[in-house]
Amino acid sequence: MKGLFENAKQGLLVTLAMFVLCGLIYPFAITGVAQAFFAHEANGSLIEIDGETVGSEKLGQAFTAPEYFWGRVSAVNYNVYTKEDVLPNQNGETAYSGVSSGTFNYAPSNPELEKRIEADIETFLKANPSVNREEIPADLMTASGSGLDPHISVDAARIQIDRVAKASGISAAEVKEIIKANTENRVLGIFGEDKVNVLAANLDIYNKMKEK
Amino acid sequence: MWQIAIILVIYVPLVILAGHYLYHVTMQQKTWLDPVLNRVDHVIYKLSGIKQVNMTGKQYVLALILTNAFMVFIGYVLLRVQSALFLNPNDVGNMEATLSFNTIISFMTNTNLQHYSGESGLSYMSQMLVITFMMFTSAATGYAACMAFCRRLVAKTDTLGNFFVDFVRVITRVLMPISIIVSIILVSQGSPQTFSANKTVQTIEGKMQDIALGPIASLESIKHVGTNGGGFNGANSTTPFENPTVLTNIVELLSMMLLPGACVVAFSLMVAHRRKKMLFGKQGFVIFAAMSVLFLIGLVTCYVAEQAGNPIISELGITQDLGSMEGKEMRFGVAQSALFTVATTAFTTGSVNNMHDTLTPIGGLVPMFNMMLNVVFGGKGVGLMNMMMYVLLTIFIACLMIGRTPQFLGKKIEEKEMKLIALCILIHPAIILLFSALAVATTAGVAGITNPGAHGLSQVLYEFASSSANNGSGFEGLADNSTFWNVTTGLAMFFGRYLSIIIQLAIASLLAKKMWHSDSVGTLKTDNAMFAFLLVGIVLMIGALTFLPALALGPITEHLQIHF
Numbered sequence: 001m002k003g004l005f006e007n008a009k010q011g012l013l014v015t016l017a018m019f020v021l022c023g024l025i026y027p028f029a030i031t032g033v034a035q036a037f038f039a040h041e042a043n044g045s046l047i048e049i050d051g052e053t054v055g056s057e058k059l060g061q062a063f064t065a066p067e068y069f070w071g072r073v074s075a076v077n078y079n080v081y082t083k084e085d086v087l088p089n090q091n092g093e094t095a096y097s098g099v100s101s102g103t104f105n106y107a108p109s110n111p112e113l114e115k116r117i118e119a120d121i122e123t124f125l126k127a128n129p130s131v132n133r134e135e136i137p138a139d140l141m142t143a144s145g146s147g148l149d150p151h152i153s154v155d156a157a158r159i160q161i162d163r164v165a166k167a168s169g170i171s172a173a174e175v176k177e178i179i180k181a182n183t184e185n186r187v188l189g190i191f192g193e194d195k196v197n198v199l200a201a202n203l204d205i206y207n208k209m210k211e212k
Numbered sequence: 213m214w215q216i217a218i219i220l221v222i223y224v225p226l227v228i229l230a231g232h233y234l235y236h237v238t239m240q241q242k243t244w245l246d247p248v249l250n251r252v253d254h255v256i257y258k259l260s261g262i263k264q265v266n267m268t269g270k271q272y273v274l275a276l277i278l279t280n281a282f283m284v285f286i287g288y289v290l291l292r293v294q295s296a297l298f299l300n301p302n303d304v305g306n307m308e309a310t311l312s313f314n315t316i317i318s319f320m321t322n323t324n325l326q327h328y329s330g331e332s333g334l335s336y337m338s339q340m341l342v343i344t345f346m347m348f349t350s351a352a353t354g355y356a357a358c359m360a361f362c363r364r365l366v367a368k369t370d371t372l373g374n375f376f377v378d379f380v381r382v383i384t385r386v387l388m389p390i391s392i393i394v395s396i397i398l399v400s401q402g403s404p405q406t407f408s409a410n411k412t413v414q415t416i417e418g419k420m421q422d423i424a425l426g427p428i429a430s431l432e433s434i435k436h437v438g439t440n441g442g443g444f445n446g447a448n449s450t451t452p453f454e455n456p457t458v459l460t461n462i463v464e465l466l467s468m469m470l471l472p473g474a475c476v477v478a479f480s481l482m483v484a485h486r487r488k489k490m491l492f493g494k495q496g497f498v499i500f501a502a503m504s505v506l507f508l509i510g511l512v513t514c515y516v517a518e519q520a521g522n523p524i525i526s527e528l529g530i531t532q533d534l535g536s537m538e539g540k541e542m543r544f545g546v547a548q549s550a551l552f553t554v555a556t557t558a559f560t561t562g563s564v565n566n567m568h569d570t571l572t573p574i575g576g577l578v579p580m581f582n583m584m585l586n587v588v589f590g591g592k593g594v595g596l597m598n599m600m601m602y603v604l605l606t607i608f609i610a611c612l613m614i615g616r617t618p619q620f621l622g623k624k625i626e627e628k629e630m631k632l633i634a635l636c637i638l639i640h641p642a643i644i645l646l647f648s649a650l651a652v653a654t655t656a657g658v659a660g661i662t663n664p665g666a667h668g669l670s671q672v673l674y675e676f677a678s679s680s681a682n683n684g685s686g687f688e689g690l691a692d693n694s695t696f697w698n699v700t701t702g703l704a705m706f707f708g709r710y711l712s713i714i715i716q717l718a719i720a721s722l723l724a725k726k727m728w729h730s731d732s733v734g735t736l737k738t739d740n741a742m743f744a745f746l747l748v749g750i751v752l753m754i755g756a757l758t759f760l761p762a763l764a765l766g767p768i769t770e771h772l773q774i775h776f
Binding site for chain 2: 003004007008009010011012013014015016017018019021022023024026027029030031033034035037038041042043044045046049052053054055056057058059060061062063064065068072078079080081082083098099100101102103104105106107108109110111113114117118121133134135136137138139141142143144145146147148149150151152153155186187190191192193195202203206
């Protein structure tokens with residue numbers, strides 16, 4: 001019995017000691033180092049234009065205007081919303097209910113998946129009349145895991161050139177240059193995939209349009 | 213393909229190095245961090261009143277369970293009152309009772325099944341003082357149990373090692389230093405580490421975007437180093453803030469694979485410690501090889517299935533050269549995603565860099581089967597202990613066939629041990645299959661299923677396999693934040709963890725007290741290729757016999773449905 005009490009006392013005290021070490025000292029110390037040496041990254045890699053924060057280098061954004069590249073399908077709409085989206089409807093539901101992440105979690109056999117993809121293909125083909133169905137790469141029509149994926153494949157960007165050029169008034173050659181400038185290749189030519197950062201490319205288009 | 217091979221090649225020297233270090237920590241031998249860490253440890257020993265005396269197997273288990281109980285209590289209270297405490301800039305509310313029960317069991321058992329979403333469910337204080345804290349302590353608990361187990365296999369007495377000393381040393385000498393390095397790498401790549409509130413920005417299309425921040429990197433590192441797997445954000449390591457680049461993906465992969473593999477290396481050195489200086493002991497190498505074979509079979513299957521894509525999407529007429537991309541991230545693609553999926557379920561971490569619910573049926577069968585076997589490296593410490601059950605079973609069966617006395621490391625395996633081993637091996641499938649049966653037989657259980665047809669059963673099987681194996685990943689479509697799912701998975705995690713640990717340590721104690729016999733010509737050799745082959749065969753046979761009927765109704769049916 002005395003052994004049990006002795007064990008319990010040590011157990012409680014060591015719990016408290018680790019509580020302070022792992023739960024407080026460790027995260028505070030890492031935060032200190034991070035803020036001192038990697039202030040930009042530690043605060044979310046935010047992008048500023050004329051003093052206004054417009055997004056993060058790491059996160060995607062929902063784009064619907066024809067002059068911008070469109071990203072991957074997102075179950076959470078990249079946490080992008082308008083003022084109307086936060087107003088409740090008659091049932092008290094809102095279109096945007098706060099920051100989150102995730103995907104639709106449709107199984108490969110789920111009929112909803114087929115329905116969603118078919119609807120998205122039709123919308124895309126209508127907006128990009130010069131593109132054939134079989135040219136569309138699957139990454140553009142499938143939902144990312146996080147709903148915040150900042151990238152699309154290089155092919156997915158290329159098939160949008162005609163639409164973007166027409167709507168923005170920038171020449172197709174310049175749009176191609178923008179894709180090239182924002183393409184991130186495989187690390188060391190091996191790891192990961194070749195991809196285009198959608199927000200970064202769109203910011204270049206935004207700046208070009210402002211110059212005109 | 214090549215990228216997967218290269219990562220695995222990098223892994224081998226790292227795991228051997230880590231194994232040697234772990235061996236030194238376990239056996240209280242000198243390491244290069246001692247000058248600093250001895251002082252830290254002594255302060256902790258002094259503050260906690262830890263007397264460094266040897267414990268019997270029973271005392272060791274008792275200390276382990278008592279300490280875990282205190283942590284559960286503190287964590288539960290914090291979750292229930294988090295809204296009123298400090299570091300809550302996003303005004304997150306208190307957590308509901310059954311969800312708190314599930315969450316606290318989940319993190320204490322190293323499972324990290326999450327029925328909440330981090331962005332809206334936890335304050336920064338809870339992320340640190342409950343989640344990060346438990347990620348360290350649950351991993352240390354698992355490893356302490358494994359140390360006690362392995363030491364008893366090679367010892368001649370049951371009174372050795374002190375739980376509190378093992379527990380503290382693992383945190384200060386192994387988990388903390390590696391986590392600090394990994395945290396800094398993650399931050400440098402773009403993982404946030406801040407206490408400021410979430411930000412709302414104005415997009416160039418004139419809309420608003422909410423950006424969820426927080427002390428992410430410090431949690432993310434121990435999440436993988438301790439094979440925990442619970443994400444800061446709802447979508448776990450798929451989110452760019454938890455896993456910003458391919459480099460972080462590789463770092464996270466290696467850090468979750470490092471210590472479970474190192475445990476096997478350390479065990480191999482303990483068995484062989486009489487002979488001097490070696491890279492990798494023979495007995496441990498055989499076990500490591502068997503685990504690697506099972507791992508590679510799963511990896512190749514998953515990669516091929518995902519690369520082939522979903523035939524239903526191909527029928528829609530678009531190009532699927534990249535493979536099945538639903539639920540995956542563009543920066544990782546199929547190769548990095550398949551490797552992560554197989555590693556996270558083999559090493560029972562449970563973090564995901566793609567959504568497992570959207571995997572192709574065969575691609576999803578692999579992680580499920582990994583968790584059902586629960587011996588392919590496995591979580592920190594406990595994976596090796598589970599594999600040892602199969603090692604002992606294999607010895608027993610092989611010796612029956614050739615008419616020898618079953619003996620392992622000089623200790624005879626007799627009736628009492630065999631009963632406990634059989635019990636231990638049966639607990640895991642019993643939990644998975646009985647709870648799954650309960651779920652599909654009750655309306656409260658069926659209510660959680662969100663995908664129609666065979667995949668619905670897969671969602672249920674996956675959830676309980678993940679809970680019982682203390683993995684924590686999920687087929688996340690499952691609407692699992694209900695009283696039924698919170699309570700049943702909570703119980704599955706609890707029994708899956710503690711019953712196994714208690715029985716395994718009891719077996720080790722029994723063996724420790726036995727007479728040591730030297731090997732004779734008649735003894736079955738357990739350190740050659742033949743034994744590795746037998747071991748893989750037994751694991752697959754038992755796994756297949758137990759789970760094939762359920763798998764046939766779930767993923768295999770779904771595979772046939774979408775292909776024919």
